[in-house]
Amino acid sequence: MKGMTLIVKQISQLMVPSIFLLGIYVILHGHLTPGGGFAGGILIAGCFVLLVLAYGSDEVKSEVRKWRASFSESLGIFMFWFLAVLGLVQGSYFFYNIIAKINPGHPGQLFSAGIIPLCNMAIGIEVAGALFAIFITLAVLKAGEKL
Amino acid sequence: MLTSLILLLVLMILGAIVALESKDLLSGIISLGIIGFALTVIFIVLQAPDLAIVQIIVETLTLVILIAAVLKTTRKDTSEKTDTVKIILWITGLVCVIVFMLAAVKALQYLPEFGSAESLRMAKVYIDQGLALTGASNLVAAVILDFRGYDTLGEATVLFTSVVGIIAVLRTVGRKQS
Amino acid sequence: MIVYVLAILLFLIGLYGIVVKRNLIKIVISLMIMEYAINLFFALIGYREGGAAPIHTEELGDNMVLFVDPLPQALVLTAIVIGLGTTALLVSFAVRIYEKYDTFDVRKIRKLRG
Structure with missing residues (x-):
């Protein structure tokens, strides 16, 4: 897959950091403002997609990127499951909000609501990895091309 | 608000018809974008900002994936001549639509009025x-x-x-x- | 009530497309239309006249305000992302079939071999 013209490359170079930052903001403030793990994860995947479309897949080296995408996907789903099992370790039910019982925090602040921000982060990592892996596999690889 | 909602829904229905009936697959996919982005506006009207954020990004990514797949393969729709199989398909589709419509009409009677607090x-x-x-x-x-x-x-x-x-x-x- | 009827009409258009169309990409498009219609229907059910978005803010304080229903919104939020995943899976099947048979037409893909 070839890259695009110089104009597209420069504009995407300007846009990608701010899109990435917006994605992180949306994930971290998911329990306070609209958004959350799903929206932020798709934003982060979208900024990688923009890079691949603008610069072409040769520059981004699809093999390394795909391995990292599937790794982050597995890491995210494992983190989410681990946070759910923490409740069982405590001796309570699955998805028990263990941190909120120890230190509830003030509602409306960034550090509040227990495991919900951590779950948001796990879901963000998982969704970003999954969608970028889907895009790399579907759109970039040609028939007969090796990964 | 109800008027704008109805206008957006009519726009979505027109976009769906164009997406299904166009001869070019690429224009069909782009007409699908009409439905998705109109749905984003509807989510904002319905006070669902979370859904609007997710829908607008998902729609963009879906269009990128579908357009990439179509550009990799072919843009032409298969030519559809009218033959007996086509007529049988038409009748089957009509029967499916009518059966679902009857079920939906039956179910609509039990739904609370749009915008009422009964559904809570x-x-x-x-x-x-x-x-x-x-x-x-x-x-x-x-x-x-x-x-x-x-x-x-x-x-x-x-x-x-x-x-x-x-x-x-x-x-x-x-x-x-x- | 008319908004419910229009949402069901959108679903019916998708159903018609799945039954009648023979191009695989058109079938994927019809499935997506049905998915949009279902998401829309859920969001419509959760709406409440004069309701606010279900987010507690500083200005609202402790006053009991009218919120729209957060439950259908949560269900639709997961459904949208799953929809993207399943659509991509369908498209990958279609691309693979095109590589093997050089067509998207379902009538010409009958030579199934083990």
């Missing part, structure tokens, strides 16, 4: 005590990650499975040479 039987606890029980200001986040965490875990599993399926279907290593 289940969510009453979530709205009244959500902040006190979970500490999250965003009630949607409280529902998906605390009250209904199993749902989200299942969603993550489905996404993981679909990625595994895509990589398995489109793999090039280890495929038999035909």
Whole structure:
């Protein structure tokens, strides 16, 4: 897959950091403002997609990127499951909000609501990895091309 | 507000008809974008900002994936001549649509009126005590990650499975040479 | 009530497309239309006249305000992302079939071999 013209490359170079930052903001403030793990994860995947479309897949080296995408996907789903099992370790039910019982925090602040921000982060990592892996596999690889 | 909602819905229906009936696959996919982005506006009108954010990004990514797939293969729709099979298909489609429509008309009688508060039987606890029980200001986040965490875990599993399926279907290593 | 009827009409258009169309990409498009219609229907059910978005803010304080229903919104939020995953899986099947048979037409893909 070839890259695009110089104009597209420069504009995407300007846009990608701010899109990435917006994605992180949306994930971290998911329990306070609209958004959350799903929206932020798709934003982060979208900024990688923009890079691949603008610069072409040769520059981004699809093999390394795909391995990292599937790794982050597995890491995210494992983190989410681990946070759910923490409740069982405590001796309570699955998805028990263990941190909120120890230190509830003030509602409306960034550090509040227990495991919900951590779950948001796990879901963000998982969704970003999954969608970028889907895009790399579907759109970039040609028939007969090796990964 | 009801008027704008109805106008947007009519726009979505027109976009759906164009998307299905166009001869060019690429223009069909772009007409699909009309439906998705109109749906984003409807979510904003219906006071669902979470859904609007997710829908607008998902729609963009879907269009990128579909356009990439179509550009990689072919843009032409298969020519559809009118023959007996086509007529049988038409009749089957009509029967399916009529059966579903009868069921939907029956079900619509039991729905509460649009915009009434009667439909809030289940969510009453979530709205009244959500902040006190979970500490999250965003009630949607409280529902998906605390009250209904199993749902989200299942969603993550489905996404993981679909990625595994895509990589398995489109793999090039280890495929038999035909 | 008319908004419900229009949402069901959108679903019916998708159903018609799945039954009648023979191009695989058109079938994927019809499935997506049905998915949009279902998401829309859920969001419509959760709406409440004069309701606010279900987010507690500083300005609202402790006043009991009218919120729209957060439960259908949470269900639709997961459904949208799953929809993207399943659509991509369908498209990958279609691309693989095109590589093997050089067509998207379902009538010409009958030579199934084990």
